[in-house]
Amino acid sequence: MSLVTRLEIGPPPEMPSGPVIHAANHRSLADLLLAANTFSRWNWPIRPLVAAAYFDRPGIGGLLERLRCIPVRGSEALDLAVDDLAEGWSVAIMPEGRIVPEAEWGPTGVGRARSGIGRLALDTGLPVVAIGASGTERFWPRGRSVPRIRPGRRFPLAVSSEVVGVISDQPARDATERIMEAITRQVAESDRLTGRTA
Numbered sequence: 001m002s003l004v005t006r007l008e009i010g011p012p013p014e015m016p017s018g019p020v021i022h023a024a025n026h027r028s029l030a031d032l033l034l035a036a037n038t039f040s041r042w043n044w045p046i047r048p049l050v051a052a053a054y055f056d057r058p059g060i061g062g063l064l065e066r067l068r069c070i071p072v073r074g075s076e077a078l079d080l081a082v083d084d085l086a087e088g089w090s091v092a093i094m095p096e097g098r099i100v101p102e103a104e105w106g107p108t109g110v111g112r113a114r115s116g117i118g119r120l121a122l123d124t125g126l127p128v129v130a131i132g133a134s135g136t137e138r139f140w141p142r143g144r145s146v147p148r149i150r151p152g153r154r155f156p157l158a159v160s161s162e163v164v165g166v167i168s169d170q171p172a173r174d175a176t177e178r179i180m181e182a183i184t185r186q187v188a189e190s191d192r193l194t195g196r197t198a
Contacts (some may be wrong), residue, residue: 004149005139007034008158008193012042013129015163019085020126022046023164023179024131025100025110025187026094029060030140030147030157034133035092036067038159047084048092049077052154078116078123085124092131093117095180098140107188109134110180118175121167128179129165132186133157135194158193160186 013020024031032048039046045068052071055061064071070080070091081091093116100111109132121128135157140147148155162182167175 003142004147004154005135006154006156006192007037008156009038009041010160012044012162013163014046015127015129018043018052019088019126020090020125021081021117021121021128022090022092022131022181023095023128024092024133025183026096026099026142027133028099028136028142029054030136031094031099031133032067032069033116033140034066034136034157034159038131041094044090046090046092049081049094051098080118081120082124085126085164093120095176095183100138101142108184108186109191113180115172115176117179118172118177121175121179122170122172125166128182130162130164130179130182130186132183132188132190134187134190134196144177156194158190160189162186 004032014016022044036049048069049072050064050069052073055064055071081093084091095113096111097114104111139155139157162177162185164182167178
C-alpha cells in the first residue's frame with residue numbers, strides 16, 4: 001500500500017493483553033486494507049467481520065480469507081463476534097453495518113450506527129477501542145470495483161484510536177452512542193490528518 005498511499009497511523013492503544021472489540025467507521029472497501037496494515041503495524045492479531053457477499057467477489061474474496069475476515073450473513077454477526085472473542089481473538093466491527101456514502105455522514109463524518117456494538121460490549125464485558133479512519137473513500141470510492149491507482153499520486157490515509165474501555169450498566173443504545181461519539185472524535189482527527197478539514 002505504501003506505493004499508492006501515504007499512511008498516518010497513530011500509536012496502538014494502551015490496553016492490557018486479551019481480546020478487545022475494535023469499532024471503526026466504514027467509508028470504503030479500502031477500510032479493510034487499512035485495517036490490515038494498521039493491526040499489522042500494531043502487532044495485534046484481529047478478525048474483522050465482513051459481509052459474506054464480499055467473499056464471492058473475484059479477487060476480493062481471497063484477500064478477505066487471507067486477512068482472516070469473518071463472513072457475516074444477516075443477524076449472526078454478534079454471535080460470530082462473541083465466539084471469536086471467547087477464543088481469545090480481538091475483533092473489528094463497523095457499527096454502521098455498511099459502507100456509508102458521504103451524503104449520509106452528516107456533520108459528524110460518520111453514518112448512523114446499529115445498536116449491535118453496544119449489545120456486544122455489554123454482553124461480553126470486554127473493552128472497546130474506537131477507531132476513526134479517513135482517506136479510504138478517496139482511494140477506493142464506494143461503487144468502484146478496484147481502488148484508484150494514479151502514477152505519482154499517493155492518497156493520504158489516516159487512522160486514529162481512542163480507548164473507550166469496558167462499558168456496563170447502561171442500555172445498549174446508550175452504549176452504542178458512547179462508542180460512536182468516540183469514533184466521531186477519532187474520525188475528526190483522521191480527517192484533519194488527511195486534509196479533509198481545516
